[in-house]
Amino acid sequence: MATFKEFRNNVKPNWCPGCGDFSIQAAIQRAAANVGLEPEQLAVISGIGCSGRISGYINAYGLHGIHGRALPIAQGVKLANRELTVIASGGDGDGFAIGMGHTVHAIRRNLNITYIVMDNQIYGLTKGQTSPRSAEGFKTKSTPEGSIESTLSPLEIAMSAGATFVAQSFSSDLKGLTSLIEQGIQHEGFSLINVFSPCVTFNKINTYDWFKENIVSLEQFPDYDPSDRVVAMNKIMETNGMLTGLIYQNKSRKSYEDMIPGFKPEALANQELSITQEQFDQLVAEFK
């Protein structure tokens, strides 16, 4: 069985020292090992941004695609080979601005993949513009007078889109994050894990210290029941979206793959490409 070290490669990340993304990478590697995966059984599909580079830093199959499209690519991979564990990952701009349409529909579709958003409330790669996750009044290169748009709440959106697994974490909490990723991988359906991942270079407001002060951990509520949708939604609103932990899980809904008529449990990629002459004749018969 592979250890987390086997999910490491020898590429040195080009992230700034102190960037929150390092820990997310480590958490994915640990979680993959903890759930018993071998590197070739994992595919990490990422978007474009500082965060999007993550697929190149993990020893597994990886595809670094185009901005905002990690999810449809990841869903294609999963449909083609459902035996793979598929993780999609990218930034808050990637998933909640340019790729928001895909995020909502991937949630609705509920394929058995895990989506990890590396949420730094800013555009890192393009050197510090506002993101849909930026707070109102947040000053950036693109909002010198402060952002005048309201902040998007991905957790609320996920809940209302019918998510079956919603979690949030903080990159400093390696243990908690690793555990959530494991649970996300094991969840039979789409799992969204939004991870606060400070951008030490461009975001001087939402810093490590700021998160430590503002995060509300679900551990504080021993009676919390993540299977109750209304409770989950209330808690998200009460804590202004700063909640961390497993917020909601619906274990009864089947994954998309399991609901496709005639879809086999084995990888489609390994199935025969040709059909029989008899099958072909049947197809042709309706045109006579």
Place this chain on the structure above:
Amino acid sequence: MISQLSWKIGGQQGEGVESTDRIFSTALNRLGYYLYGYRHFSSRIKGGHTNNKIRISTKPIRAISDDLDILVAFDQESIDLNARELRKGGVIVADAKFNPTVPEDVEARLFAVPITKMAEELGTSLMKNMVASGASWALLGLPLEVFNKAVEEEFGRKGPAIVEKNIEAVKAGAEFVLEQAGGPLDDFKLDEADGKQKLFMIGNEAIGLGSIAAGCRLMSAYPITPASEIMEYLIKKLPKFGGTVVQTEDEIAAVTMAIGANYAGVRTMTASAGPGLSLMMEAIGLAGMTEQPLVIVNTQRGGPSTGLPTKQEQSDLNAMVYGTHGEIPKIVIAPSTIEDCFYDMIEAFNLSEEYQVPVIVMTDLQLSLGKQSCEPLDYSKVQISRGKLVKDSPALEGGELFKRYEFTEDGVSPRILPGEKGGIHHVTGVEHDEVGRPSENAMNRKLMMEKRLKKLNNLRIRDAIRVDAPNEKPDLLIIGMGSTGGTIDAARDMLKENGISSNHITVRQIHPFPAEQLKPHLENAGKVIVIENNATAQLAGQIKMNAGYADKIESLLKYDGNPFLPLEVYKACKELS
């Protein structure tokens, strides 16, 4: 006795024009006639004039006719709009209910049949299409049993009582009109057909069928006219083969999902039309850069923007050839017959894996939606080739990665699928090295660009150009693509009768352009005319740019939304020669 005839049915959209046409043509197909259909419709679902035309012949035909022999009209508008297409002595079968009148300048025989009344007497006005088609079938003197069999199949699932009623309606229409006309019309009697079994289908169905035969098991797509039938066909059929269709949230998702699925090893396609193609452009570049196989069908319609969404055009050629930023290898092929629609899909999937490039199959609305006779399709001709796909590569040692982008002589590298133990590598749209890691090294960049671009240097597809050249030195060389081939051939028959010799070339490999194959034909022709459904002569532009002979090349363009008619092509060619 005549060897061919054109029949048209017109009415309000949603009034049964489609189903009448379907039953009528199925019956003709059973009799072994060659058929070519043309659907005139607007993007409204209900209401608005619509008509379907079928050309019926004892010989192969691939074009609509200039004129019309029989018009079946459910309303006066259908007569007013279509009667002038009738040849002298043509026939109108119309519903007596609206007191049909024939325009003064039209010489046609009118049969007013109480279509609605008879249908209502038999139970429901819904059956008026059966009364009408029965009447027009009877005028042709064709065997009623064959027609009834088609009716039985259309309504079979609704139970024997419904079938019975509809057959009665057919009979009622037939008997009424035969009495009025004093028997079948002598001058409408078709020669017997060759009786050989043919298929009767639209291009989009042939594309769907070809995809399944090619091993395509996934499709991701977003609905759009005139591509949706491909998706609808595969939704019905793919589950039988373990596959599925995903209706995505947009075309960007459709194409990127297809890229992901191809990357993971399943032959996957998407299909769209102009607006969707525009949305796919960035992703096409990703497929080119990361050398993923990808098949996109673009069913062209009237552009730009929403343009004429339900009309014929061939104006996306440049978008397909040049679309996406940067420079990638890409193949664009253009089927030109219904049989091509089938076989080219197999070729497209093979090429996309052999060369690891995006392949765009371009059709046009008339080819995609025109229903026509198709020669029997031969599954034994279907060969699946997956190119340099590697299985069971030896395990990698100490952090080593699989050289997915290895420099090779032909530029094509070995490809391995996720899940393979010895295959781990990286894939990125960022410039990368042989194992797929990002690299900005100038030398590597240059080599990688050259590697990708040289992959298509030796591309040879089946019939890159399809040549019909009976004349060594023709007065005229006519060049076209897509659905225009049959019309061009019909025009050539007229040219020949008038002593003008012509050759005909259909360009099927649009990109990379098969210039060398075309050059000798351009050289030998007196004059060259390029015929295309667009306003800026895009195909002619490709020919001039790639093969030269600009001073010899003229264009006939049509961009009013309608396909060319043989007479139009004939006139333009005659004027030129």
